[in-house]
Amino acid sequence: MTLWRWLRAPLWLLVPVMLLPYYWMAIGAFKPVAELLRQPPTLWPEHATWHNFLNPDWAGITADPEKLAGILQVSVEGHGFLRFYANSVLVTVVVTAVSLLAASLVAFVLTKRPFPGSRWLFRALLLSMMLPWEVTIVPNFITVAQLGWINSYAALLVPGLAKAFVVFYFRQAMLSLPDELVSAATLDGAGTLRIWWSVVLPLQRPALAAIAIPVAVGEWNGFLWPLLVVNDAATLTLPLQLGKMAGDLSFNPQASAVLMAGSLLASLPAIVLFLIFQRQFVTGLQAGATKG
Amino acid sequence: MIWRRHGRHLKDGLLVSPFFALFAVFGVWPVLRSAWLSFTDYHATDDPVFIGLGNYAELFADERFMTALANTCAYMAWVSVISVLLGLALALAFGSDSPLHRAVRVAFFLPAVAGGVGAISAWKWLASSEAYGLFNSLRAALGLAPARFLGDPQWTLPVLVLVGVWSVLGYNLVIFVAGLRAIPKDLYQAAQLDGASPLNQFLHITLPNLRPTLAYVSLTGMIASFQVFYVPYLMFGAVDTLGGPLDSALMLVTYLFDRGFRHLDLGLASAAAWVLTLVLFGLTWLNLRLVGREGAR
Numbered sequence: 001m002t003l004w005r006w007l008r009a010p011l012w013l014l015v016p017v018m019l020l021p022y023y024w025m026a027i028g029a030f031k032p033v034a035e036l037l038r039q040p041p042t043l044w045p046e047h048a049t050w051h052n053f054l055n056p057d058w059a060g061i062t063a064d065p066e067k068l069a070g071i072l073q074v075s076v077e078g079h080g081f082l083r084f085y086a087n088s089v090l091v092t093v094v095v096t097a098v099s100l101l102a103a104s105l106v107a108f109v110l111t112k113r114p115f116p117g118s119r120w121l122f123r124a125l126l127l128s129m130m131l132p133w134e135v136t137i138v139p140n141f142i143t144v145a146q147l148g149w150i151n152s153y154a155a156l157l158v159p160g161l162a163k164a165f166v167v168f169y170f171r172q173a174m175l176s177l178p179d180e181l182v183s184a185a186t187l188d189g190a191g192t193l194r195i196w197w198s199v200v201l202p203l204q205r206p207a208l209a210a211i212a213i214p215v216a217v218g219e220w221n222g223f224l225w226p227l228l229v230v231n232d233a234a235t236l237t238l239p240l241q242l243g244k245m246a247g248d249l250s251f252n253p254q255a256s257a258v259l260m261a262g263s264l265l266a267s268l269p270a271i272v273l274f275l276i277f278q279r280q281f282v283t284g285l286q287a288g289a290t291k292g
Numbered sequence: 293m294i295w296r297r298h299g300r301h302l303k304d305g306l307l308v309s310p311f312f313a314l315f316a317v318f319g320v321w322p323v324l325r326s327a328w329l330s331f332t333d334y335h336a337t338d339d340p341v342f343i344g345l346g347n348y349a350e351l352f353a354d355e356r357f358m359t360a361l362a363n364t365c366a367y368m369a370w371v372s373v374i375s376v377l378l379g380l381a382l383a384l385a386f387g388s389d390s391p392l393h394r395a396v397r398v399a400f401f402l403p404a405v406a407g408g409v410g411a412i413s414a415w416k417w418l419a420s421s422e423a424y425g426l427f428n429s430l431r432a433a434l435g436l437a438p439a440r441f442l443g444d445p446q447w448t449l450p451v452l453v454l455v456g457v458w459s460v461l462g463y464n465l466v467i468f469v470a471g472l473r474a475i476p477k478d479l480y481q482a483a484q485l486d487g488a489s490p491l492n493q494f495l496h497i498t499l500p501n502l503r504p505t506l507a508y509v510s511l512t513g514m515i516a517s518f519q520v521f522y523v524p525y526l527m528f529g530a531v532d533t534l535g536g537p538l539d540s541a542l543m544l545v546t547y548l549f550d551r552g553f554r555h556l557d558l559g560l561a562s563a564a565a566w567v568l569t570l571v572l573f574g575l576t577w578l579n580l581r582l583v584g585r586e587g588a589r
Binding site (some may be wrong): 267 | 301303304305307310312314315317318319320321322323325326329336378381385386394396397398400401402403404405406407408409410411412413414415416417418420421422423424426428429432433442458461462463466467470515519521522526529530545548549552553558561562565566569572
């Protein structure tokens with residue numbers, strides 16, 4: 001490996017490039033608008049302000065850049081940033097929790113309690129994993145529209161609950177589970193649901209934690225599907241609102257300070273959780289990548 | 293006894309039935325339906341009308357579709373090549389278990405975790421065509437005139453490739469580190485005893501043993517970059533044109549979104565989705581052929 005020591009020097013230069021957008025977002029969130037539009041840009045906020053989050057001088061619609069609404073004061077049809085934030089948290093938590101529990105139960109039944117036809121069900125899951133999900137979006141959009149779910153939480157939640165790649169992941173983890181454990185519990189008279197809940201699930205905790213991460217990251221960042229089924233402020237998710245604000249950037253550079261504040265708030269939970277649970281994130285995202 | 297077993301099977305089947313009902317409605321049925329719709333003229337209002345291969349013929353006669361296909365292929369090729377080579381170099385350079393190297397890997401892995409719309413907005417701001425964007429400030433410092441990074445078609449691909457590589461590099465790095473660690477140490481020790489140079493060790497031990505990892509990283513990277521959507525959409529899309537300046541940022545999924553959901557040409561959009569699928573199948577097949585089955589994992 002000694003050959004590669006000389007390679008390291010230029011590669012070090014990539015580290016600041018990797019962190020650049022986060023740094024720029026973090027300092028941009030605290031720069032006053034006038035400073036953000038200065039050229040050349042300041043590398044550290046000269047007059048740090050929290051007005052991009054909450055502006056006490058805000059007084060309705062105005063052209064004065066000093067009186068723009070902070071990100072927490074931004075309102076779309078009467079719904080504010082915290083509403084979009086809560087929507088994203090709701091979608092992430094519900095989809096992750098329900099899809100993991102459902103997939104774990106299905107994987108348990110298919111591997112340890114097979115019934116006639118269960119092999120075919122598993123093959124169908126495998127087959128569906130080979131197709132890109134874009135194939136399903138047109139029909140799923142039609143289905144959701146026919147159910148009258150456009151602009152509802154159901155549209156954001158229900159189609160994402162049955163995840164084949166999570167079943168596949170749990171099946172791999174389940175194979176190492178000793179059969180004796182299940183048969184012992186069966187002799188004790190426990191039903192499938194009970195064995196799964198009180199024997200299998202506790203043993204599967206590491207697998208649950210690992211696969212929860214890519215699922216949650218995917219839901220938190222979900223963009224195309226929400227873009228199709230939601231355009232009403234009440235059910236808008238965080239990426240959609242930030243995306244709208246980013247789209248207006250070229251017409252309204254003043255809004256960039258507020259956008260950086262919003263981007264920071266949206267990225268922060270993932271960054272903080274990642275720094276705490278580094279190892280779990282890395283293993284988990286490697287596992288989730290097999291979803292193809 | 294048989295009766296009891298049937299009863300158990302029935303109960304177990306009932307337990308998994310909610311999952312499979314959802315899977316059927318949102319996972320299986322849409323595949324069949326989109327395959328059927330791809331052969332029909334369907335605009336959401338009237339019933340689909342069978343037109344054979346009409347949509348596919350229309351796609352390949354549509355200049356915008358060919359632009360989207362070409363843009364997507366160019367983007368995929370650049371991102372895959374750069375991110376695989378750089379990822380491998382980084383894994384060789386920062387692969388040890390020292391706290392410093394681990395911290396470096398964390399920095400590279402950050403976009404895999406927090407690479408969503410927020411970070412892309414920051415990139416958009418950095419690349420702003422105005423003089424106050426950081427990219428243009430750097431150009432000004434070098435005495436160059438400001439470039440319209442987001443408005444000049446010749447800058448579109450470089451900007452997209454930069455952000456694309458940025459977002460997958462850490463992931464590749466981590467997979468390569470795992471692959472390098474799986475190579476038995478005694479192979480290197482034996483080679484050192486034989487007096488093999490570091491370069492020869494790399495060429496004759498590291499590379500051949502890394503083949504499955506290389507195949508895996510390049511295949512998953514190619515599949516993911518072929519489905520790129522929200523980065524070009526957010527950075528270059530505008531209300532009037534989703535594809536950015538002169539459609540230079542028009543990707544396959546953007547095209548699908550545009551035709552399917554802005555013009556409600558749902559038959560054509562379904563056909564576009566199946567072309568995308570066939571390309572991905574082709575890439576997978578090619579990868580298996582080139583690297584052998586053990587690379588597929």
